[in-house]
């Protein structure tokens with residue numbers, strides 16, 4: 392197994408290795424036969440580190456950057472079932488950095504990722520609010536307090552969705568491009584969950600840097616389409632600029648469909664439960680109720696409505712998240728979808 396040759400601007404960055412790369416690309420034979428679409432998945436749920444997922448790719452560069460800045464601790468934020476918080480806690484511990492998590496009150500404030508945050512030894516402040524602005528303020532005052540004690544905190548915004556994190560997904564594109572021969576057909580669409588937008592933005596920047604033709608469709612798990620398109624556009628350009636590239640997003644199209652958000656972030660829809668059930672039973676692949684379940688619900692509906700024409704080749708980026716399944720287990724059973 393060889394690691395992909397990346398772009399020189401990415402190779403030059405400080406990086407703290409965490410993930411088992413390359414992750415496999417796998418065909419989904421049962422689902423392909425059922426849908427008439429040639430379906431593949433990029434198994435980033437198998438990045439391996441601390442139960443895997445997309446955040447391991449981001450944290451490699453974020454922790455690299457924190458160490459290069461002489462940090463002795465990291466601070467980040469997210470919901471109580473944040474996968475990003477879990478991986479940050481684990482990565483910080485491995486890098487010898489103390490980890491402080493400022494978490495919003497979510498709908499599932501126990502078990503799953505929150506249990507793992509504790510296990511990985513993070514200091515956890517649970518906020519009595521779900522407003523992200525409260526979390527940003529709490530992070531700032533914690534950072535000030537630590538600095539006044541002579542510490543050197545490195546603050547990572549929600550989702551690690553800043554250039555130093557998103558770059559992990561630009562690197563993923565170079566890895567995936569080396570796997571195209573395995574797929575054996577031109578990829579018509581790459582589907583991905585779009586949340587805090589770092590993953591989608593990194594992918595767009597990678598496509599620009601690698602100069603490949605790969606249409607991307609993001610399925611929003613939280614915000615409306617316009618917000619997500621603006622965020623991805625801005626962060627892609629910021630990332631290319633941060634890397635020192637003269638490229639911009641230019642003519643590349645940012646596509647996000649926000650029709651599958653339902654009542655909001657972290658609230659599963661009937662389509663999510665159905666997608667989780669279908670993938671586990673036909674392909675033994677575990678999706679999660681917050682991100683990949685919504686993204687797969689969107690992809691399956693796009694196939695049903697011929698937004699993905701029959702015979703197309705699609706790669707679904709499986710960004711992980713299955714630890715949250717355990718926090719949602721009761722809710723999933725109550726939905727009746729396991730019957």
Ligand SMILES: Cc1ncc(COP(=O)(O)O)c(C=O)c1O
Nearest residue numbers: 474586587588589590682710712
């Ligand atoms: C499992 C999973 N998938 C997808 C995403 C979305 O990635 P991003 O926040 O970079 O848009 C996240 C983010 O937390 C995640 O944990």
